[in-house]
Amino acid sequence: MNVEVNITFKGGAGNVTITVFSNGNQVSQVVVLISGTVPLTNVSSGDIISIDGISPANGSDISISVSTDPPTPSHYESGPIMDSYIVL
Amino acid sequence: MKKHICYIIICLAIFISKQNLNAQTKDVSITILTADSLPTGNNKDILTGFYNLYLNDLTGVNKEVKFSSNLFAIMLRYNKNLIIDTNYIKNSWAKRFNIDFDASFENSNKLKGFSMGLKYAIIDKRDVTISKKLIPLALGKLKLILDFHRSVISKISIIKDSALKKNYNDQAKKFFSSHDSLIFENLYPELQKIILECSKTKDGFDFSSVKNYSNLSIGMLADKSYKELLKSFQNMPLLVSYLNLTTFTNKFQMSNIDLGLDFSKGIINPNASNNLELNIKGSLGFANDTTKVNKDLSRSIANGEIGLNWVIKGSDNRSNIEFKLSASENYIISGLYNSENKQLFTMNGTLRFRISNDFWFPLEFKYDPKTGNVFGLINISSNFNWLRF
Incomplete structure (x- = not known):
């Protein structure tokens, strides 16, 4: 399935790496430098979307276009982000 | 005409602040450069960035309205999208501007006089939100x-x-x-x-x-x-230029104009419990010559100061006590009074205690090596957040 991840950085520049893992393998990886929507292809149920990087001064909002566990949108405070979502 | 302009500015200031106060309960907290985000009390004197209105004794004889804000904070009130990274970085120049306004009124609500100040951070490497590093x-x-x-x-x-x-x-x-x-x-x-x-x-x-x-x-x-x-950015250089204008209290004519530059930079590792901060100031002031009948700005004074600020931090790494030693030179370019020296060199000391998050208690003294005179004064420094309503 195709998945879109929307990221909004607030109060300065941020930097986030989105990685899709499927059964221990890295399926895709995208580095996000500015707010926007990132398309991810070939994502399957049970895959994990890993999100890590730096959230700017006023934090970041992240939402994934498909059902995940836990569900999105999520807000991250300023500082390091290390999070992961299972695609349902 | 000048009266009308002043009233418009005051009304605008009150309106903007009310917008801010109303919005505070609804909005997520938006971090701008605030006085308290700056590491030391000495820096608070240099550049403040809060968004504040202070009304004093509105029912009394002498009414006073003070307004302080950062230009970006005002813009953000009217365009929430400015907080998004691309807009934020594009408009980061506005974060460098601070505006202060202080107006006093008579009992009959007639404007007595006002002062206003503009500050612009020419170099601000401490603001991590716009730092490329x-x-x-x-x-x-x-x-x-x-x-x-x-x-x-x-x-x-x-x-x-x-x-x-x-x-x-x-x-x-x-x-x-x-x-x-x-x-x-x-x-x-x-x-x-x-x-x-x-x-x-x-x-x-x-x-x-x-x-x-x-x-x-x-x-x-x-x-x-x-x-x-983040703390390591507290040592980065900060250079602020400013312009202050003050009118007479009984006439809409300038009584003082001050122009200046203020530079500070930390020297020791900011994660240490002590730090040293270099502070260099230069200013040029134009004031009314009180010996003349006519009110004008014929008295001009240049001032330069270089000092070191010793910062002692608490367990939370926040500055609690500061001691600043400096040397300053005053030079009266024009409008020298009879009893005055054209040039005055003094050694200065300021001891500051942080009473609360917003409140500093500074004790200042000056020493004139030529005459051996020592002058002392107590001054209160606060951003008035504790009076916010």
Whole structure:
């Protein structure tokens, strides 16, 4: 399935790496430098979307276009982000 | 005409502040450069950035309205999208501007006089929100930890049992979170094994080598490391230019105009409990010559000062006591009074105690080496947040 991840950085520049893992393998990886929507292809149920990087001064909002566990949108405070979502 | 302009400015100031106060309860907190985000009381004198209205004795004989704001904060009130990174960086020039306005009224609500000030930070390397260095430095510092996170998630993605995968992922989220942190010893034993396995990677992050690692989470370590990096920005240079205008209290004519530059830079590691800060000031002032019948700005004074500010921090790394030693030179360019020296060199000291988050108690003294005179004065410095309503 195709998945879109929307990221909004607030109060300065941020930097986030989105990685899709499927059964221990890295399926895709995208580095996000500015707010926007990132398309991810070939994502399957049970895959994990890993999100890590730096959230700017006023934090970041992240939402994934498909059902995940836990569900999105999520807000991250300023500082390091290390999070992961299972695609349902 | 001047009266009308003043009334318009005051009404605008009150309106903007009311907007701000109303919005505070509804909006998420928006961080702008604030007086208290600056590390020391000495810097608070240089550049403030809060968004504030202070009304004093409105029912009394002498009414006073004070307004202080950062230009970006005003713009943000009317365009919330400015907080989004692309707009924020594009409009970061506005964060460098501070505006102050102070008007006093007679009992009959007639404007007596006002003062206003503009500050512009020519160099502001301390504002991490617009720094181009922060993200590369943070990614460099946290690279091994971020890689480590990905390797743990990669291992969890292998788990076939969806309930088990969910449980491990839920715990991993907390273990890597700096806010809702779960320490290592509280993780499932199998997840602990995965984490230790991942930390044995060659050239990778070795969590098991961290002292007392079982009582820690990766989120806590990453957060500590990031905050140390943020503190290092407190030592960066700050150069602020300013223009202050003051009118007479009985006439809409300028009584004082001050122009100046103020520079400060930290010297010692900001994570240490003590720090030294270099402070250099230069100003040019034009004032009314009181010996003349006509009111004008014929008296002009140049002033230069160089000093070192010793900052003593508390356990929370916040500046609590500061002692500044400086040497200053006053030079009266024109309008010298009979009893005055054209040139005056003094050694100055300022001892400041932080009473509360917003409130400083400075004790100042000046020493004139020529005459041996010592002058002292007590001054109160506050951003009036404690009077906000």
